[in-house]
Structure formats: structure tokens, C-alpha cells
Amino acid sequence: MGRWPEKLQEVIDDFSEALDQMERYEMLFELAEDIDELDHSEWTNKTRVVGCQSEAHIDIAFGGDGFHLRGSSDSQIIQGLMAVTAIALEGLTPEEVTGFSPNFASEMKVLETLTPNRANGFLNMFLRIQDEAREQLG
Amino acid sequence: MDLQSDMNKVRLEFPILERILPNGKPLIYLDNAATSQKPISVINAITDYYTNYNSNVHRAVHTLAGEATEAFELARKSVANWFGLPSGGMVLFTSGTTDALNLCALGWGKHNLKPGDAIVLTEMEHHSNIVPWQMLAKEYDLELRWVNVDSETYQLDMDDYKSKIIGAKLACIIHTSNVLGTRNPVERLVEIAHEVGAKVVLDCAQAAAHEKLDMKSLNADFLAVTSHKMCGPTGIGALLIASGIFEQMQPVQGGGDMITEVFKEYSIYQENEHKFEAGTPRIAEAIGWSAAISWMEGIDLIAAHKHTLSIARNASDGLKEISGIKVYGDHSNEDISGVVSFLHESLHAEDIAHMLDSMGIAVRTGHHCAQPLMRRLGISATNRASFYFYNTMDESKAFVNAVKTIVERFG
Numbered sequence: 001m002g003r004w005p006e007k008l009q010e011v012i013d014d015f016s017e018a019l020d021q022m023e024r025y026e027m028l029f030e031l032a033e034d035i036d037e038l039d040h041s042e043w044t045n046k047t048r049v050v051g052c053q054s055e056a057h058i059d060i061a062f063g064g065d066g067f068h069l070r071g072s073s074d075s076q077i078i079q080g081l082m083a084v085t086a087i088a089l090e091g092l093t094p095e096e097v098t099g100f101s102p103n104f105a106s107e108m109k110v111l112e113t114l115t116p117n118r119a120n121g122f123l124n125m126f127l128r129i130q131d132e133a134r135e136q137l138g
Numbered sequence: 139m140d141l142q143s144d145m146n147k148v149r150l151e152f153p154i155l156e157r158i159l160p161n162g163k164p165l166i167y168l169d170n171a172a173t174s175q176k177p178i179s180v181i182n183a184i185t186d187y188y189t190n191y192n193s194n195v196h197r198a199v200h201t202l203a204g205e206a207t208e209a210f211e212l213a214r215k216s217v218a219n220w221f222g223l224p225s226g227g228m229v230l231f232t233s234g235t236t237d238a239l240n241l242c243a244l245g246w247g248k249h250n251l252k253p254g255d256a257i258v259l260t261e262m263e264h265h266s267n268i269v270p271w272q273m274l275a276k277e278y279d280l281e282l283r284w285v286n287v288d289s290e291t292y293q294l295d296m297d298d299y300k301s302k303i304i305g306a307k308l309a310c311i312i313h314t315s316n317v318l319g320t321r322n323p324v325e326r327l328v329e330i331a332h333e334v335g336a337k338v339v340l341d342c343a344q345a346a347a348h349e350k351l352d353m354k355s356l357n358a359d360f361l362a363v364t365s366h367k368m369c370g371p372t373g374i375g376a377l378l379i380a381s382g383i384f385e386q387m388q389p390v391q392g393g394g395d396m397i398t399e400v401f402k403e404y405s406i407y408q409e410n411e412h413k414f415e416a417g418t419p420r421i422a423e424a425i426g427w428s429a430a431i432s433w434m435e436g437i438d439l440i441a442a443h444k445h446t447l448s449i450a451r452n453a454s455d456g457l458k459e460i461s462g463i464k465v466y467g468d469h470s471n472e473d474i475s476g477v478v479s480f481l482h483e484s485l486h487a488e489d490i491a492h493m494l495d496s497m498g499i500a501v502r503t504g505h506h507c508a509q510p511l512m513r514r515l516g517i518s519a520t521n522r523a524s525f526y527f528y529n530t531m532d533e534s535k536a537f538v539n540a541v542k543t544i545v546e547r548f549g
Contacts, residue, residue: 020161020496021161021496022493022496022497022547025489025493025496026547026548029548054486054488073486074486075488075489076485076486076489076548077486077489078486113492113495113496114492118488118492
């Protein structure tokens with residue numbers, strides 16, 4: 001058993017077992033399909049993730065069931081990374097989200113193959129989620 | 139020996155092209171419009187300088203300084219000869235094309251253009267030939283006029299140019315587009331500008347890699363060039379100025395090497411190229427560039443470009459057959475570089491580039507510092523595969539097959 005939440009660990013294990021990078025991209029494309037998609041009509045400056053070369057937008061909420069992310073991007077790789085983030089944090093409390101490490105992306109062996117801009121874009125997205133979680137804590 | 143065999147022989151002189159990437163794939167380098175690879179003779183020339191005669195140039199009297207100065211100034215002569223500098227012209231070393239265009243704007247434009255004067259730019263320009271002029275226009279109240287690009291033919295609208303140039307003082311024109319590969323009819327564009335008394339600066343960053351430029355026959359007033367796209371090192375380029383321009387320019391930077399005497403109240407500047415080259419110059423880079431020119435002198439550039447064009451054309455034709463791909467640029471045209479820009483209707487350009495990279499293929503993605511052109515084409519980015527004479531037809535085919543595989547698997 002890994003140190004990550006069960007569902008995320010399953011994703012990490014799947015990625016670790018991938019034959020090559022192309023298979024990892026294929027998995028990201030599949031995950032991108034499953035995201036709770038933020039419709040393009042809902043894209044605003046507020047939803048935009050800065051630092052991405054591609055258009056990337058997220059909307060997060062902490063309801064009765066904890067953290068939930070809706071997101072979309074014109075890049076399927078980025079949308080796939082959003083989907084993994086959603087799996088990682090789904091249902092967590094704001095406190096748990098602020099303490100969550102973004103290192104799961106490295107363990108999936110996808111981050112190092114991205115351009116620095118894209119890797120930074122992912123980290124920007126993650127930090128922004130944690131900022132919003134901190135705001136929830138007050 | 140056929141053209142491909144000749145080019146295969148040339149390819150052997152570029153050690154990096156034998157590189158195996160960390161994922162075990164052999165490198166297929168198709169990002170030559172960003173920077174070319176370097177032949178071993180260029181690498182050796184730079185190593186030789188640092189190993190045997192590294193020294194600052196011009197002022198010291200010791201042996202190393204003498205050798206370095208000689209090699210540095212020889213490099214200037216070699217650049218002048220290669221680019222056919224006209225009599226009375228000068229080679230001002232810069233850090234590259236961008237720096238050369240900024241020097242042109244600040245060293246010449248600032249002192250020769252007055253409020254209300256017009257500068258003609260084309261929609262095909264690289265940002266390096268836009269932003270310095272915008273900055274100047276903002277500060278000195280100059281008018282910027284834009285020449286349209288035809289988004290179907292990928293050519294400049296000549297009628298629009300002829301109309302916009304009337305009354306203008308300067309035309310800033312990209313010789314060969316870094317996005318479309320289009321080689322503009324620069325000889326005619328310069329002629330038209332001169333007929334109405336406008337000066338012309340040509341951005342030759344891409345062109346210098348593919349053809350032997352001759353400033354005399356181009357007849358431009360300024361040529362901005364760079365070393366690193368024509369097999370030389372990064373960090374050096376030049377602004378070539380025609381006869382009579384030097385006297386109209388003022389230095390942009392002050393400091394060592396550009397003065398003859400400094401007093402508390404004022405300084406007296408050098409009256410040669412050094413006036414525009416404050417500080418320790420780019421010595422190793424100049425020597426490397428000179429070695430690149432010597433190397434280029436040994437190859438048949440016309441045959442080399444013919445080869446580049448044939449493999450670029452193969453890629454363009456192959457891409458057009460893949461569902462959902464659009465190619466930007468007319469590769470049936472003879473006047474085109476090795477650039478092949480393309481876009482898939484649904485796959486993001488950067489996703490395609492990442493996948494190509496995982497297959498060992500290096501291409502570029504983005505707006506290529508040509509956002510006005512992107513807007514004219516109605517897009518925000520492209521993938522760009524740019525071929526050079528050391529690339530092979532097999533690489534071109536492998537590239538097309540790779541894109542086909544990606545589109546079939548992910549599109």
C-alpha cells in the first residue's frame with residue numbers, strides 16, 4: 001500500500017507500469033475524458049490558470065462532501081493532469097488540501113517530460129488550489 | 139554522387155545528430171529555424187580559442203591579446219565578405235538579430251526619425267522587428283503602418299505595400315518568414331522603398347541559413363543577421379550598415395572599447411565599428427561564427443537548399459494527407475525555407491510536440507514570436523518542423539509517420 005489516497009495510488013501505479021511515455025499520454029487523454037468538465041462558456045479570468053501556454057481553467061468548491069474540482073483545457077495533457085489532481089484531492093477538507101504534496105505528478109513520471117512552462121503551469125494550478133483552500137480556513 | 143549522399147556526408151560533421159535521447163530514441167532534430175546545430179569545426183574553433191589564446195582584445199600588448207584581436211577582427215572581415223558588405227559599409231557586432239534590430243532603432247531611428255514620420259512593417263514580422271519600432275514610435279510619436287499578408291497565398295500584399303510605403307521614412311521587412319517559410323521579394327521591396335526615399339532594414343535571421351545573402355545586390359540600408367541559425371554559436375550577430383549610415387548613428391551603450399578618450403566632462407568616441415560595441419566583445423562567439431562561415435563556404439548552398447526544400451516539401455505533402463491537419467505555407471513555391479508549420483483541428487499543438495518529443499523528434503510550438511501574423515491566420519499557435527540541409531528524407535518520412543500515428547491514436 002502506497003502513501004497516497006487509494007484512488008490516486010491506483011493512478012500512480014498504472015502510470016508507473018506504462019510501457020512508455022506515449023502510453024502515459026494515452027492514459028492522461030483517457031483521464032481527461034472523465035473530468036467533471038468546466039464548460040468553455042464558464043471560462044473567465046477568475047477560472048484561468050496563469051502560467052500555462054495552453055488555455056487552462058478550473059473551478060473548485062468545498063461542499064458538504066469536501067473538495068471538488070471542475071476543469072478544462074484546450075490541451076488534453078493538461079486536462080488529464082487536472083483530472084489526476086481532482087482524483088487526488090476529491091473529498092478532502094481545506095486543511096487536508098493545504099497539506100497535500102504535489103509530488104504525485106512526479107511519481108507518475110509525466111512531469112519531467114513536460115516543458116518547464118507546462119510543469120510550472122501544473123504547479124501554479126496546484127498552488128492556487130491550496131491558496132483557495134487556505135482562504136476557506138480563514 | 140547524388141544530393142542525398144552529399145548531404146549525408148555533410149551530416150557526419152555534426153556530432154549531435156548522432157545523439158541517442160534518454161528514452162533510447164535517436165534524435166531527429168527539426169527545430170532548425172530556432173537554432174541550427176554546429177559542425178565539429180565550429181566547436182573546435184571555440185575550444186581552440188579557450189584552450190590556446192583566450193584573452194581580451196584590442197588594448198593589451200601581449201601575445202595572446204594579439205592573437206585574439208587578430209582572430210576577432212578577422213571574424214569581422216569574414217562576416218563582411220560572406221554577406222557581401224558594400225564598400226563603405228560596416229559590420230557592427232551584436233548579440234544576435236534582436237540586438238541588431240534594437241541597435242538599428244535606437245542607434246539610427248532615434249536620431250533620424252522625427253515626430254509624425256512613418257515606419258512600414260509587415261504582418262509577417264518577428265516580434266524582434268516590431269517591438270523596438272513600437273517602443274520608438276511611442277517615445278517619438280512615429281506612425282507605424284502595417285502591410286497585410288494574404289492568408290491564402292502566404293505572401294505579402296504588394297499593392298498594400300506600394301500604397302503604405304508612400305511618404306514613409308523606413309521599411310522594416312522580414313526577408314524570410316520564420317513561420318511560413320515565405321521568402322519575400324526583398325529585392326523588389328527595397329527598390330520600391332528607395333524610389334520613395336525610404337530606408338530599408340531587412341531581418342535576415344532565417345534567410346542567412348538558407349541562401350548566400352549579398353548586401354550589395356539586396357541594396358538594403360541595414361541587414362540584421364545572426365550566427366546561430368547558420369551553424370555558428372549563439373550569442374553573436376551583426377547589424378550590417380550601408381555606406382553613409384555610420385555617420386547618421388549614435389551609440390546606444392557607453393563604456394570600454396567604444397571611446398578614444400574620456401574626460402570628466404565628456405568622452406570622445408571611436409570613429410569605427412567599436413563605437414557601437416561597448417564592453418568586452420563576444421570574442422569566442424565571433425571566432426566561432428567565422429569558423430561557421432569558413433565551413434559554409436565549403437558547401438554548395440544552392441544544392442543544400444534544394445535538398446532542404448525537397449524534404450520539407452515531402453513533409454508538407456505528407457502532413458496534408460493526414461486528416462485534420464492544416465499546413466501553413468506554400469511549399470510548392472521555390473522561394474521558401476525549410477519551415478513547415480502545421481496545426482491539427484483538435485489536438486493541441488503542444489500536446490503534439492510532447493508526443494513527437496517522446497518519439498525523439500524535436501519540433502517547436504507556439505506563436506513563434508509572430509503574433510500579428512498568427513492573428514492574420516486566425517490561429518494562436520502552430521507546430522513548426524524546420525528542416526535543414528543535414529536532415530534526411532528518412533527523417534522527413536519518419537516525422538510524417540509520427541504525426542500520422544499521433545493523430546490516429548489521439549485525434
